[in-house]
Amino acid sequence: MIEKERSYPIRLLMYEALMENLTENHPKFPIIEQDYRAWRAGYKGELQTDYRLSFLPEKGYHILRDLRLADEEWYFQIDTLILTLRYILLIETKNYSGILFFDKDSQQIIQTKDGQEKSYDNPINQVRMQAWHLKRWLKSHKLNVPPIYHLVTISNSSTIIKVSDRSLNNLIVKGDAILNRVIQIDEITSNPTYNDKELKKLSKLLIKKHTPHHPDILKPYSLTQADLQKGIQCPSCLTYGMQRDKWTWSCPVCNHKSKSAHHKKIKDSFLLFKPSITNQEFRELSNCLSIRAATNILLSMNLPHTGTKKGRIYHMPPDIEAFFNPAKK
Template identity: 40%
Template sequence: MPMIAKPRFLPMRIHVNQALARRLPKNHPIIPILENSTSKINSGYHGEVEVDFHLKYLDDKEHHIFRDLRLSHPLHHFQLDNLILSRKYILHLEVKNYTGTLYFDEKLKQFYQTANNAEKGYQHPLTQLRRQNAQFLDWLAARGFSGLPVISQLVFSNPAAVIKTNDAGIRRLVCKADQLKAQLSTVLSSASVDIMTEKEQRKLSRLLLKENLPHKPEVLKNYDIHYDELRKGIQCPACSAFYMKRKHRFWVCPHCHHHSSHAHVDALLDYFLLVKPTITNSEFRDFMCLSSVKTSSNLLVSMGLPHQGINKGRVYFAPLNFHSLLEERRIQVRNHPINR
């Protein structure tokens, strides 16, 4: 298997949408919009995971795989679904999870989908692919890696999709996920000479990881939702009801009587997702519905959060393993008996 230099996590927008849905009244008009947004993003994510499966055949000594990179550009940030770094080539794979019949009209430079007896046009995915390629080449040149060739491929992950075109040349740039291995064997057959040394490959890998800028949606601002509209307090991990009470070092659910020593951690993750990446003792008490300064201080200290300042001026930051904690919570929720 190849070396996964940067793994793929569930998109941050899904975590944010789910946190907002939890923290709003169930009849809030934005809930259906959040559910629709989450469904679309989740579909794209599963398409990318499908392509990840078909990349397992690559030699681990030769390839460094980066998933969901987001890099800076003078005009704006750009994202790369999959970047594969080898000493012989750099490969960029853009993934689409469309269903139905997909038609590339290269005479009119249009791309459209026919599904459920309806036709819908989209931004031409090859235009997007070429733009991302140009932005990445600019990024490389600005960091002393000019002249490196970048090979790009558009991959459709849905096995039921049918691809049609009026230009046979499209086949060199487009394939389905289950055809990826054969497609890359053809496309990469001419890449027989090293374009960088092993030292340069390691240097570029470090740069990509260092300069990756994960996207953090400002969801309250985007949906024009005020902080005071959020449901504060601790949600029960057993029955999902609000509001757990703090009793003798435990959080106790008044509905199902479940006890938890760490239910505040999930609430704090919601705060960091929705509000901001820092929190003070006063803000913690407000969001957790606590009155005791000492209890709040003890809970914050017990989590080992990065911080600066002392006494009332102390500010706590989101944990360094924030993404890992979100993934752990997702797995726990998925495996909870109520969700099986």
């Protein structure tokens, strides 16, 4: 049973907004695009894991995807969590290709691809730390702690896996073998820790305590608003600088008219700067609006807000994609 679905990562939405808003021929674009592709590949790998686990029986397995919890002052994020009456399983998905060598001594993995080597932090340590945090989290909420297993799954079916120690084979699994590994764990864990009622209660608590993250996408690249395009982008010719004429935006380049061209600018502002916007901030981004026009536009969008009149602050909707693209919901 899928208790929590996996949504399109906000980090990918941020990267997409960033690449679309960078000034022309920006020197940071190549590295940003490379990082975006890596994050997108990771997301695709997670979707492959989701698909493979969808063949588990509907009854007996409570699956939560992309879960982020607070453990005192730390946060920990779990790609996939499977709850059962007898155990909890954490799965960390990686979508690496080529040849992967897991070195137990150096605690790293070495990828060989296209004749070049690259090292990564060992994802086994990553998912082991998640299990450690989850155990503390359960105890802090005065809940029983069942056996907690953890696995790393390599979703790319063509990847070759090599290990320095055979014991690592118990912690690493190719994506197409993940179902078999879950069955093996079923077979070695027999005593229940929870009853059905307790398991449902735990599942609801985990979802309630899920804390979405809004990372700063500009800081890692030392970017500021000066690196981004100002003005409203024309949805037809993609140039910036549409002008407001009563209730319509007009493009001075191609003469295209739009009533909702500002939606993208506000959405991108939520993603790139902060999950809120004021009238003044919107006017600075649009580069052409009066206070009254900006007020009318923001009010017409029915965004969540706090405050009144000049002190009103408009907030990012909980599901930003569904809000700005209702047809995709």
